[in-house]
Amino acid sequence: MGKLFNIIPVSELRQNAANVLKQLQNKKEPLVITQRGRATAVLISVEAYEKSEHEKEILRLLAKGDREIEMDEGYDLDHVLAEADSFLAEKSS
Numbered sequence: 001m002g003k004l005f006n007i008i009p010v011s012e013l014r015q016n017a018a019n020v021l022k023q024l025q026n027k028k029e030p031l032v033i034t035q036r037g038r039a040t041a042v043l044i045s046v047e048a049y050e051k052s053e054h055e056k057e058i059l060r061l062l063a064k065g066d067r068e069i070e071m072d073e074g075y076d077l078d079h080v081l082a083e084a085d086s087f088l089a090e091k092s093s
Contacts, residue, residue: 007032
């Protein structure tokens, strides 16, 4: 079974924006906004958005590394680990 999302109509978002935002922060789950009965948007907390962007950047770097390996290019392990440490330190600041 797929993941069940919290779903609210846009009219409820308009009427109770502060409460909806509080719920979003407390539950840490996406909130699907509907309009005329159809899903039109997904609202997530800033924390969830930042985590998602960080994960996408890591996946992008891994894909780049795979392409470099296929082309017989790349860096030695010490260089890669130093760059990874620098990247993680920068993101945690």
